Amino acid sequence: MGFNWNWEFTWEILPKLMHATLNTLMAAGFGYAIAVVLGMVFALAQRTPYWVLTKVVREFIEFIRSTPLILQIFFVYYVGPQFGLKLGPWTAGMIAIGLHYSAYLSEVYRGGLDAVPKGQWEACTALNMSTRDTYWRIVIPQAIPPALAGMGNYLVGIFKDTPMLSVIGVAELMHTANAIGSSSYRYLEPYTLVGIIFLAISLPTAALIRVFEDRVRRKLGLK
Amino acid sequence: MMEDLSNYPLELTGDNVPMVRFLKVTKRYGDLVVLDQLDLDVAEGEMVTIIGPSGSGKTTVLRMLMTLETINEGVIYVDGKPLTHMEKNGKLVPADRKYLRKARSQIGMCFQHFNLFPHMTALENCMEGPVQVLGMKKAEARERAEELLELVGMSDKRDQHPSRLSGGQQQRVAIARALAMRPKVMLFDEVTSALDPEVIGEVTNVIRSLVEKHNLTMLMVTHQMGFAKDISDRVCFFFDGKIEEQGAPEDLFGNPQKERTQQFLSAVKEAD
């Protein structure tokens, strides 16, 4: 097998792949936005005094964490319609990946929330603060900084998992590279480029997250 | 089974209504009886100090009054109205969340470990309650917070986060934060115990000035006998969940009647 890299072909497919990169970033961004919010909802739901709710959320999180993402994507997209939930690939994909990562993020938040010292809650009671203000103004701001490292890992994680959305036809990078490959019978260039693009985004993102984490800690006076 | 509270008044009336009244209050953790049928009155403007061996229930008294702990029996009244209970159809029933939020607004507390909000500056710590809870305008809350930080001698550090402050400074901010809510009753739970000896004075001086210049009702737990003797109107010696002996500081420290009080006082004197 000779190694023959075709530069002309590379330049030809690059715009397509760049365009697909935008879709990949969008998928990761939307999915992550869902996960960041829903994860907090799940984490807080487990702290309510309503044990049925707590139990249901707990089991749901366990279920999501013990089954593969790809199954969840298929499930939402192909089984959803049988329950009257007919979704396009994008919507189905965002729901699946958002739900999946919200289960993981809720665990990260849970650790952060549990780590807020009891004295902080007592100070809130002594100041007669409402439960809402206690969470929103005191507890969550202190729970986030220790959760940032975990949150950052899952941001990179969700980005690297977006290729799974190709199975239901979301036109992200992997899907585009596959399409290029099967129409040109050249796989070396598209897959190599996809790898480079992922690397070029993941590595700086991870570094940026560390800088951001440090900044937030400083800003909140925790450092 | 619900406790029969028909012997407890719905509210306290008459000439000498105390600011705080514990009426036959019992607190248990499982089988452990921490406070046993406690009766304790604190008059308006009075400074009452609680002393006693570790584990005798001193902190629990304050925590129940701050509604950080529920009680098992009895009723606590603040300013004549029940704190732990509320009236329903002419009967006392355990207070619900809504009632507690109203009732506890009269009480402020300072803790051994300060419990300042670490993500807020000294000033923001003092503005948080007035703005969020009392609904005060920011400018007004700021003015109040600045006055109080001045009072505790922390004006120059108002924009610092707690992590940049010494223990004594943090505790002074915590006192200002509690005062910003204008409580009628202030509780101090061993506020100098976590401090280095050389900064204890800066906190006790603040409390001393509150006693001298403000008509606050105060309940303080401390291990500093000299300080207690100096500033208290009355000292209560706790032993095993009961008030073993109480009286004016001169009497309790100068001429203790009970053997346990004598033993405790001589033990702490030796330790000093």
Ligand SMILES: Nc1ncnc2c1ncn2[C@@H]1O[C@H](COP(=O)(O)OP(=O)(O)O)[C@@H](O)[C@H]1O
């Ligand atoms: N949350 C709790 N659970 C079980 N026991 C407790 C709890 N809080 C306090 N106690 C017990 O109650 C007793 C009185 O405690 P505390 O009021 O803190 O004493 P003090 O402040 O006088 O040292 C101690 O024996 C302590 O171990």
Ligand SMILES: [Mg+2]
């Ligand atoms: Mg104590």
